[in-house]
Each structure stands twice: as C-alpha cells, then as structure tokens.
Amino acid sequence: MKLFRTLTTLLFAAVVSVSALAQDHGTKDEAKALANAALAHIKKTGHEQAFKDFTTDKANWTKKDLYVFAMDSKGVTLAHGANDKLVGKNMMELKDQNGKPFMRELTDTAATKGEGWVDYDWTHPVSKKVEGKSTFVKRIPGFDGSVSVGTYR
Numbered sequence: 001m002k003l004f005r006t007l008t009t010l011l012f013a014a015v016v017s018v019s020a021l022a023q024d025h026g027t028k029d030e031a032k033a034l035a036n037a038a039l040a041h042i043k044k045t046g047h048e049q050a051f052k053d054f055t056t057d058k059a060n061w062t063k064k065d066l067y068v069f070a071m072d073s074k075g076v077t078l079a080h081g082a083n084d085k086l087v088g089k090n091m092m093e094l095k096d097q098n099g100k101p102f103m104r105e106l107t108d109t110a111a112t113k114g115e116g117w118v119d120y121d122w123t124h125p126v127s128k129k130v131e132g133k134s135t136f137v138k139r140i141p142g143f144d145g146s147v148s149v150g151t152y153r
Contacts, residue, residue: 024126026066028117031149032136034061038068038147039138047143051079054147055087065126065152072145073107079147082125096120097130110139110146124152 026034038061042050047070054061054068058081061068067081075092094103102120109116115138122133135150 024064026064026149026151028134028136028151030063031066031134031151034063034066034068035136035138035147035149038070038149039140042140042143042147047078047140047145051087054079054081055084065124066149068147068149070140070145070147071103071107073111075103075107078145096122102135106135106137106148107146110137114139119153122150122152 038050038054041053044050045053051070054070062081068079069077069081069086070079071077071091074090076090077086077088080086091103092107093101095101098121100120102118105118105120109118115136117134117136119132119134121130123129124131132153133150134153135148137146137148139146
C-alpha cells in the first residue's frame with residue numbers, strides 16, 4: 001500500500017510538472033503574433049527604441065518561453081529578449097546541433113520572402129534538452145533587418 005501511495009504521488013507530480021511546462025510553452029500562433037506586435041512597436045517608437053525595449057522590457061516582450069530578437073541582414077544581433085550579451089554580436093555562422101546554419105536561413109528567408117518559418121534544433125533553456133524549434137522571421141519594412149520569435153515544437 002505504501003508503494004502504491006508513493007507511485008501515485010510521483011505520477012501526480014509528473015503530471016503537474018508536464019502541465020505547468022505546457023502552460024509556459026508558446027505556440028506558433030503566439031510566436032507570430034508577438035513578431036507582428038514587435039513590428040508595430042518598431043513603427044510606433046522607431047527601431048532604436050524598440051530594440052532596447054525588446055532586450056530589456058521582459059514584461060511586454062517575453063511571453064511564456066517566447067521572446068523577440070532582431071538582426072540586421074549581416075547577422076548582427078540588434079536585440080535579444082533572452083540574452084542581452086548577444087546584442088552587437090554577429091551570429092550569422094551559428095549552427096544548430098545538427099550543423100544547420102539556421103541564422104543564415106533566417107536572414108535569407110526575411111530577405112527573399114519577407115517572412116516565414118525556419119525549423120532547427122536547439123537546447124531548451126528549462127529542460128536543457130535539445131528540442132525542435134520553429135522560428136518566425138519577418139523583414140522590418142524600411143530597415144535592413146528582421147525580427148524573429150521562436151517556439152519549441
């Protein structure tokens with residue numbers, strides 16, 4: 001009986017943990033909406049102020065596990081809602097764990113199509129496990145760069 005209670009308690013804890021993680025997990029629709037909101041914010045405040053906001057204003061620009069990042073067409077990070085130390089760094093040659101040059105694909109997608117989804121594998125900041133990620137990228141009108149928001153699949 002004691003073993004049954006212990007197993008039941010562990011199972012309940014696992015279900016609660018998975019449920020909590022799912023609630024903190026953004027969807028593709030939420031990622032796209034946040035990217036579109038970022039573009040509206042750039043139009044309203046100008047790109048310099050918007051980039052600062054995306055990097056520092058977590059209350060408005062980080063939702064669940066979603067955050068905004070911006071790059072110029074050469075791959076230089078202009079804003080990053082999860083890691084401000086990346087701002088100013090050229091990330092063009094960054095590859096995922098499988099060798100996919102996803103940053104180059106993000107900039108190419110923005111430049112050639114205007115917007116789109118790029119899939120790659122990346123380490124989830126909470127689970128620390130490599131997971132599939134889809135990032136929505138959109139070119140910034142009148143500016144040589146793009147905004148992106150990614151979600152784990």
